[in-house]
Amino acid sequence: MASEDVVGKSSAGESAVTTIVNLAEEAKLAREGVKAPGHAILSVCKSLVAGGVAGGVSRTAVAPLERLKFLLQVQNAHNVQYNGTIQGLKYIWRTEGVRGLFKGNGTNCARIVPNSAVKFFSYEKASSGILWLYRQQTGNEDAQLTPVLRLGAGACAGIIAMSATYPMDMVRGRITVQNEQSVYQYRGMFHALSTVYKQEGFRALYKGWLPSVIGVVPYVGLNFAVYESLKDWLIKSRPFGLVEDTDLTVWTRLACGGAAGTVGQTVAYPLDVIRRRMQMGGWKDASSIITGQGRSQVEYSGMVDAFRKTVRNEGFGALYKGLVPNSVKVVPSIAIAFVTYEVVKDVLGVEMRISD
Template sequence: MTSEDVVGKSTGETAVSRIVITEESKATHAVVTVCKSLFAGGVAGAVSRTAVAPLERLKILLQVQNPHNIKYNGTIQGLKYIWRTEGLRGLFKGNGTNCARIVPNSAVKFFSYEEACRGILWLYRRKTGNEDAQLTPVLRLGAGASAGIIAMSSTYPMDMVRGRITVQTEKSPYQYRGMLHALSTVYREEGFRALYRGWLPSIPYVGLNFAVYETLKDWLLQSKPFGLVNEDAKELGVATKLGCGAAAGTVGQTVAYPLDVVRRRMQMVGWNHAASIVTAGAHGKEQPLQYSGMVDAFRKTVCHEGFGALYKGLIPNSVKVVPSIAIAFVTYECVKDMLGVEMRISD
């Protein structure tokens, strides 16, 4: 073997090792990027939900309270009643469980939405033959729904028991001591399927939020109306993003709110120890209403309480959801900017 052969072999081995190191570096960078994106989503969920926790609890109490035994009659009165009867802790009851649920839910939801957008956009460009094609509102709705299905499916049992912990009061005959105790109790007494009651009505809301937020952001950047965006701007400011998030929350909660009411009521099915949930008779003497499914829950709610019952708790939810969604979207993008993550929602 000549010296040239040795040099050539050494050079070739060095080139191969460089390729291997480069591939490993890319893989490591991708993993770090994904972890940072998940972390940003989790922080966004925790911050946004904690900020509006009292309104979140009041909304759920209004959604499921017995119409024959009204305790919470409006946003201000309801918050005052909780403060008077349960104190500061009552306003934030269930928030720890909610954060334990919302952190992984939000992380998976934001990340799943970005990945779904990437996959759908790739298929759309391949089908149309246009490499410059962008996602339409309908495709974004599909990506949002996909993200909602993945996120809800992975964390729904925690949402289910969070609803029950939020509803229980000091006077409830039976007390869930925490999320793990509630999960084990529901599983033991009502079976595995009970942990997923109300899952189906949860999906549209998430899809609508993402679709409206992303479509509105793109429209503002492209058309730059009313002087809201500078002509040379390539990204929206924090205030404008808050406005887009608020609009997304308003549209999503208005359209999908009846589904949220039905979801909460379905979660209470089989729970005979609640102090105040919807019943079929006056003064709560009869057993709680039982629902065989989503359609049956809609029918019985309208039959027993009228169409307006589908919008119980809408006012505190409106007050809550606009800042909550806005804070979540902006916190997510701000945390990603701080961490230096290149992957963006709008990408």
């Protein structure tokens, strides 16, 4: 038996080594431009992995700010518990501890990892297809993507990724908002999905989908367009002696990603607030943060109704509730996501980059 165990361990070790060698060979072939069998499928998988890792890392890094943004967006104007970024984070720490700062992050990552993977991959495919059509129409085989075309590719990627993972985003919002005073507790993403489906129906899983679609066009579209255009400008104008993409440092890419995130979230933020409020609609066991003491929760018949009631009851400024923590969050989040994506693809040996 002992000898069999040794043989088994040896075989397993040899298998692991073989796998590593094969991956290394695939990466080498990719860098050299040689198309090995299954290269296309492997490249797709690596691209999806890179996008997923980028989303998970970037979102976890800013999880406390993400939760605070949610709470500020949906809290009732007559039952204010969170008055700002510093006060809000301190209040969560004092009342719920460290776990409170990261509440909902597991569910968030369960959503953002596939969302980010699909989003980055969709952008690559959409930009390639748009560039091909653009070259066919102009008759210029050397034509490159313009900022407007990048915006279109980013918008397509955002809509595809958001629609594919929207139910998870919806229940993630509820899990993030609930606290110890909530009447009903969701135990996790799958429990929340099944509970919402049973109590409120299938359509409830897509509450707020329309403002999400409208908002994702400028948000994701501008993120990709600004990031890629800034990089392109830095390379072509060579303001700092830059010659090619590999000369862009991590800090330079972080700066480009931060600028992209700032522009995108500022334009789309009001739609994000309305989306969150619509997602909370119909939640009869919502916490007092949302309903207020002795008050019923506001119901919305649609996106326009949500805009109208929010502005009428709380003023125009309510459309920007949580903007400060979101701004503090989104700059490093988007920057980290773009840089992580490119770094992971470099490590995995995928030659195709979003810049291409």
